[in-house]
Amino acid sequence: MNSLYLDLKSGISGDMFVAAMLDLGADQKLVESVLSSINLEGFSVAVSRVTKANLDMCDFKVKLTVDNHDSDMDYLFPQAHRHLDHEHHDEEHSHLHEHEHEHEHEHAHGHEHSHEHHHDHRNLKDVIAIINKSTASVNAKRLAEKIFTIIAKAEAKAHGKAIEDVHFHEVGALDSIADILAAAVCIDSLNIDKVYCSALAEGYGEINCCHGVLSIPVPAVCNILADNKIPMRQTDTFGELITPTGAAIVAALNPTFAPLPQCVMLKTGYGAGKRAYVKPSFVRAILFKADNKEESALYSNDEIIKIECNIDDSSGELLGYLAEKLQQAGAFDVSYTGVFMKKNRPAYELKVICAPDKLLSLSKIILNESTSIGLRYIPMKRIILKREIFDYESKLGQIKVKRCTLPDELGGNVFTYPEYESLKALAENRHLTLKETDAIIRGELYAKR
Incomplete structure (x- = not known):
């Protein structure tokens, strides 16, 4: 099994993520075969090489019979020409021309009949039925369904409707179906069991979409980030760097948001974005294995978090219940030590040992179930025999x-x-x-x- 690090300092979208995974070595023929198996007309996919920021990158493109304007800068940002460097349009075209001698792998899906509309409105049930008809593996289908469900919940929340009552073309659109199913197939193909991720970078301004002109980040992205506790920072790039599909993929992978751990890198992949922002957008993905050179085969040297707080006004029953809740929630160890606090009050010092990704969930339990009004924590190393x-x-x-x-x-x-x-x-x-x-x-x- 492999571990994956996602460097999202330039944002993330569905096609950028898929391209990065293909660049890491995900099975392209399998992706094309699975997308062909859903038997939906009106789209094809193409994989090619492009140059962005002077780097060779993979480009994954879902070609639609009807243009959805997803990379049309004049449509997306009609009143913001001053923020955009249109030289990138020419740069991108020149790069594509430069690589014309390379094969652009395209796989068509049926005949593109005139009655097929890209903006067909589908609900979550319809999309899941499409996924289940595909030849994707069980794991890939589950991941794709999870990604779609995250988007559906975010859209339902944004529109104030029940999830089953939401009909929205964002999830029902052919390009979203292709991007998300391809993303799930890629993850399954690479045998990834652990994901690390940087904080997500977002731009600023407004974007034109099917719901009108919306502030960036758009409501669906805001809901996904909030519901899944995904860290985000806003940059000085004018434009949308995080799409709902990109945010949902990150949420579904449930990564650890931390720097790249000590490791042996296996391969780095770059997935190119389509939009011509001043700063090129792309996903950098690193496939790696944990570095065990500093670890004997007989023990593990890993990182943990110690959470502490002092409690001087709680009963023994409440303290016992708190310890049980923390252990049930995944704490490695919970203990109390008798201490004296200010005004010579006898009290207990609570100590909780946990994995870094449990810090927030266990802190929530402590602050809700105890009378403590604050806590402290510190990263620590441990040796495990x-x-x-x-x-x-x-x-x-x-x-x-x-x-x-x-x-x-x-x-x-x-x-x-x-x-x-x-x-x-x-x-x-x-x-x-x-x-x-x-x-x-x-x-x-x-x-x-």
């Missing part, structure tokens, strides 16, 4: 034990312990005290080291 749990046949009967192995750098010793729940069950079954049972088992394990 290699551990194995196995069944051990003792003279008292079978019991589960844990074997922990230190790496050579830390001495190479091996320690074996009985697992508590298994030890307790064995003591009760043999009518012995827990202390007696523990001594017998540990004695046997020590003798067999």
